[in-house]
Amino acid sequence: xxxxxxxxxxxxxxxxxxxxxxxxxxxxxxxxxxxxxxxxxxxxxxxxxxxxxxxxxxxxxxxxxxxxxxxxxxxxxxxxxxxxxxxxxxxxxxxxxxxxxxxxxxxxxxxxxxxxxxxxxxxxxxxxxxxxxxxxxxxxxxxxxxxxxxxxxxxxxxxxxxxxxxxxxxxxxxxxxxxxxxxxxxxxxxxxxxxxxxxxxxxxxxxxxxxxxxxxxxxxxxxxxxxxxxxxxxxxxxxxxxxxxxxxxxxxxxxxxxxxxxxxxxxxxxxxxxxxxxxxxxxxxxxxxxxxxxxxxxxxxxxxxxxxxxxxxxxxxxxxxxxxxxxxxxxxxxxxxxxxxxxxxxxxxxxxxxxxxxxxxxxxxxxxxxxxxxxxxxxxxxxxxxxxxxxxxxxxxxxxxxxxxxxxxxxxxxxxxxxxxxxxxxxxxxxxxxxxxxxxxxxxxxxxxxxxxxxxxxxxxxxxxxxxxxxxxxxxxxxxxxxxxxxxxxxxxxxxxxxxxxx
Amino acid sequence: xxxxxxxxxxxxxxxxxxxxxxxxxxxxxxxxxxxxxxxxxxxxxxxxxxxxxxxxxxxxxxxxxxxxxxxxxxxxxxxxxxxxxxxxxxxxxxxxxxxxxxxxxxxxxxxxxxxxxxxxxxxxxxxxxxxxxxxxxxxxxxxxxxxxxxxxxxxxxxxxxxxxxxxxxxxxxxxxxxxxxxxx
Numbered sequence: 001x002x003x004x005x006x007x008x009x010x011x012x013x014x015x016x017x018x019x020x021x022x023x024x025x026x027x028x029x030x031x032x033x034x035x036x037x038x039x040x041x042x043x044x045x046x047x048x049x050x051x052x053x054x055x056x057x058x059x060x061x062x063x064x065x066x067x068x069x070x071x072x073x074x075x076x077x078x079x080x081x082x083x084x085x086x087x088x089x090x091x092x093x094x095x096x097x098x099x100x101x102x103x104x105x106x107x108x109x110x111x112x113x114x115x116x117x118x119x120x121x122x123x124x125x126x127x128x129x130x131x132x133x134x135x136x137x138x139x140x141x142x143x144x145x146x147x148x149x150x151x152x153x154x155x156x157x158x159x160x161x162x163x164x165x166x167x168x169x170x171x172x173x174x175x176x177x178x179x180x181x182x183x184x185x186x187x188x189x190x191x192x193x194x195x196x197x198x199x200x201x202x203x204x205x206x207x208x209x210x211x212x213x214x215x216x217x218x219x220x221x222x223x224x225x226x227x228x229x230x231x232x233x234x235x236x237x238x239x240x241x242x243x244x245x246x247x248x249x250x251x252x253x254x255x256x257x258x259x260x261x262x263x264x265x266x267x268x269x270x271x272x273x274x275x276x277x278x279x280x281x282x283x284x285x286x287x288x289x290x291x292x293x294x295x296x297x298x299x300x301x302x303x304x305x306x307x308x309x310x311x312x313x314x315x316x317x318x319x320x321x322x323x324x325x326x327x328x329x330x331x332x333x334x335x336x337x338x339x340x341x342x343x344x345x346x347x348x349x350x351x352x353x354x355x356x357x358x359x360x361x362x363x364x365x366x367x368x369x370x371x372x373x374x375x376x377x378x379x380x381x382x383x384x385x386x387x388x389x390x391x392x393x394x395x396x397x398x399x400x401x402x403x404x405x406x407x408x409x410x411x412x413x414x415x416x417x418x419x420x421x422x423x424x425x426x427x428x429x430x431x432x433x434x435x436x437x438x439x440x441x442x443x444x445x446x447x448x449x450x451x452x453x454x455x456x457x458x459x460x461x462x463x464x465x466x467x468x469x470x471x472x473x474x475x476x477x478x479x480x481x482x483x484x485x486x487x488x489x490x491x492x493x494x495x496x497x498x499x500x501x502x503x
Numbered sequence: 504x505x506x507x508x509x510x511x512x513x514x515x516x517x518x519x520x521x522x523x524x525x526x527x528x529x530x531x532x533x534x535x536x537x538x539x540x541x542x543x544x545x546x547x548x549x550x551x552x553x554x555x556x557x558x559x560x561x562x563x564x565x566x567x568x569x570x571x572x573x574x575x576x577x578x579x580x581x582x583x584x585x586x587x588x589x590x591x592x593x594x595x596x597x598x599x600x601x602x603x604x605x606x607x608x609x610x611x612x613x614x615x616x617x618x619x620x621x622x623x624x625x626x627x628x629x630x631x632x633x634x635x636x637x638x639x640x641x642x643x644x645x646x647x648x649x650x651x652x653x654x655x656x657x658x659x660x661x662x663x664x665x666x667x668x669x670x671x672x673x674x675x676x677x678x679x680x681x682x683x684x685x686x687x
Contacts, residue, residue: 025633028660043658056647058670068506085643087653087660113677120677 026089031055032070034082037231038276039073041088047071050130052091057081060111061088062095062233065277072277074233076111097241099248100124104192107209107223110238112245115225127248129240133299140305142339145370146257146314149185149427150178152357152420155379155437156386157342160370161191161255161312162303166334168319168326169344173356175318177424178342179259180208182316184217185427186257192249193221194258196242199235199265202227211425235269243300246313250302253309258301262318263294267330284329295337326361340364355422359386372430372479378437382416385441389413415445418453431475432461435489438481444493452502460496468492508589511577512596518573519601529601531570535578536594538565548587558582607637613645614652615664630654630661 029043039061047053047063053073054060059082065072073088076095097112102122109115112123142160159165159182167175183193195212197205205225212218224242226235239260246256260266267290274287282288294317301315317338319331324346326335335341340363349356368376392410396402402410419440422428436457439445448456464471471492474485481489519528539545548558562578581590602608610630612623627638634657650665 025659025661027658028655029658030655045658056666058673081647083645083647087655087662089660089662 028087028089029053029071031082031084031086031088034075034079034084036276037075037079037233038273039075039079039082039088040070041073042070044071044088044090047090048094050094052093052095054089054091055079055082056086056088060091060095062237064273065279074236074273074277075231076233076237077231079231094128094130095237096126096128097244098123098125099127099245103222103245104220105218105222107225108241109230110224110226110234110241112241125248127244129237129244130296131244131247131300133296134302134304134308138304138308139302141369142303142312142366143369144303144312145372145375145430146182146191146255147185147189147430148178148182149429150181150355150357151422151428151433151437152355152359153178153342154371154430154433155375155420156357156359156383157340157362157364158366158368158371158375158379159314159316159364160303160366161314162301163340163364163366163370164298164301164315164317164338165364166317166319166338166341167344168321168331168335168341169356170321170324170346173344173346173349174354174424175320175344176204176208176261178344178355179261179316179318180211181425181427182257183212183221183259184215184425186220187215187217191220191255191257192246193217194224194242194246194256195221196224196239196258196260198226198238198260198262199228199230199269200225200261202229215425232269232272235266236273239263239266239297243297243313247300250304250311250313251309253304253311255312255314257314257316260297260315260317262320263334264320264330267294286329290330291333291337294334298334298337339366353417353421354424357420359383360390374434374475374479374481375430375437377481378434378441381441382437385409385412386416389416411446411450412443414450415440415448415453418450419445419457421454429472431472434475434481435461435464435471438486438489439493442490444490444497448497448502455500456496456502459499460493463496463499464489464492467495507586508592508596511581511586511589511593512600515573515577515593515597516600516604522572524572525601525605528572528574529598529605531572531574532594532598532601534569535566535574536591536598539590545591548582548590555582555585558587602639603636605637607639608634608657609639609641610654610656611641611643612652612654613643613648615644615646615648615650617644618642618652626652626654630656633661634659 027044027046029041031039032042033040047066049063049066051063052060053063059075059077061073061075063071063073098121100123102124106114106118106121107116114121142162144161146159146161147154148159153159167178169175183195186193205227209223212221222245224238226238242258246258249256267286270290270293271286275281275285279287298315298317301313303312304310317334319334321328321331326343343358343361344356345358348358371379388409392406393413396410419436445453468488471485471488519525547553559579559582562582563575566575581587610627612618612626623640623642627640631638648664648666651663653664654661
């Protein structure tokens with residue numbers, strides 16, 4: 001940050017002038033106990049629940065427990081330097097973060113303070129981190145697609161703008177990768193993104209930020225960061241801060257995507273705070289309001305009606321399971337709050353099927369209404385064929401003799417599995433997805449060996465790009481597959497097949 | 504839920520009002536408070552193995568001739584009711600409330616270096632005007648405030664420390680030179 005010398009001098013002059021003014025006079029209490037990021041403060045009888053208080057070392061805190069003659073305060077930062085007997089003053093305002101376009105391309109902490117090296121944030125305003133979700137009147141149904149660029153998701157579990165879709169799976173199954181791919185795919189689509197890292201390793205987040213920078217995605221993205229070494233209070237507030245930043249854009253009528261990575265660590269941070277505040281523990285020692293914690297956060301994702309600006313806020317919360325147990329406490333809570341889930345399986349991941357999405361356990365409750373017509377037409381049968389394949393595959397593994405029909409279905413299923421494979425950080429535009437899914441569902445890939453499928457996909461898409469770009473243009477424009485267009489695609493497939501020997 | 508010390512303090516306040524000797528009662532309460540406010544006496548009184556009559560005898564003997572009115576009765580009652588641990592909180596609550604009835608309040612002045620009696624007088628006369636009460640001063644030294652002083656009185660703080668000023672400056676600079684969201 002460049003600070004001009006006169007700027008500093010003038011600031012100091014101003015401070016010196018105000019120094020001679022009357023001493024500051026504010027309502028204050030006294031710290032009677034401090035430790036583990038929790039302070040018990042005597043006095044402050046007019047403190048409001050959720051109000052910001054300020055400690056003598058300049059750190060802020062939030063009043064969470066209001067008791068008869070003391071209040072429980074969560075320290076938002078380091079509690080070093082705060083002593084018993086120190087004054088704590090009321091600020092008269094709730095916790096808030098800077099919002100607006102000045103946040104784009106920035107990495108901030110849960111208080112909205114910059115943690116990158118790009119100087120002060122030029123905030124357009126401030127927004128409370130806790131605010132009520134849009135009401136029923138303010139919303140409309142989710143019906144526009146939010147393309148993630150991942151074939152398996154856009155075809156089988158489509159996400160709509162304003163939807164809340166959970167990404168769930170064991171550790172190291174590619175959950176974050178899906179969130180990041182979804183952000184990368186918003187490039188040039190006028191969707192702003194917020195990535196909230198909760199309790200993540202700083203090295204992991206540094207890698208993610210580098211990917212976002214290198215791909216140019218940082219230009220429309222804000223990263224809200226609370227690493228594993230940050231105080232639990234900041235981990236607890238990070239998703240709410242990220243949501244406030246995203247909400248501001250939604251209320252301006254823009255489309256926003258927010259990824260919460262991940263809410264299981266958020267639940268753990270909230271559990272630690274609650275236990276330290278001596279709130280009664282419930283199941284797995286989580287406090288009684290752990291469900292409300294996540295429901296009020298995710299309820300703020302919305303698709304606003306036109307009278308209210310028509311903005312959307314799509315939320316992709318991530319939850320980590322232990323040994324694939326999606327019936328644990330936090331996963332079931334969040335599954336019931338969200339509009340569907342993308343389930344990632346360690347087995348699929350280890351068998352090289354990436355993204356390791358299990359289409360059987362993944363659902364999208366908004367479903368087909370958020371797909372473009374062409375995709376809807378192709379994806380409908382795909383799901384059924386895939387389910388049939390899964391059933392037959394279990395049966396076929398016993399080595400029984402199979403009739404032609406069954407072995408055809410098995411082969412087709414294998415091809416579906418192969419086509420749905422996709423490399424990380426390579427989101428695919430929806431028109432490309434439609435081209436390859438068209439070839440798949442019309443059995444044009446039947447003659448191609450499964451292991452050559454991805455090579456064919458690449459060659460075929462390149463061929464269309466070079467020789468028949470109008471096909472993609474037509475799909476993009478109309479979103480439909482007319483008979484004429486279908487014939488042209490078939491011709492392109494036939495020609496692409498001749499380019500190389502895929503048998 | 505009303506706290507137990509409040510109930511005992513209420514009783515003492517009412518007795519003082521009935522007897523009409525507030526200043527004398529206050530001075531005696533302060534004497535008892537100071538005498539008992541040490542860990543050894545606390546440990547003796549709190550020990551469950553020491554019979555109540557010995558605790559009672561100690562208290563009566565220690566304060567005989569020094570305190571009169573209702574205070575000896577109060578100490579005896581606390582021993583009998585197994586509430587010896589509450590003697591100090593009750594007395595403290597009683598003194599605060601009795602002082603307030605007499606238009607006095609306690610102010611804690613914290614400074615980086617010891618203040619001269621003149622400085623303390625000057626500060627308390629200013630504070631007295633602000634809160635419209637007589638001030639009983641209590642001072643403390645805290646080098647962390649860097650310079651200046653702050654006063655805690657009646658649930659409010661008068662802050663004139665260098666630490667507070669520097670904090671304001673830090674926040675001002677961090678926000679890129681806007682006072683819009685700076686807090687006092």
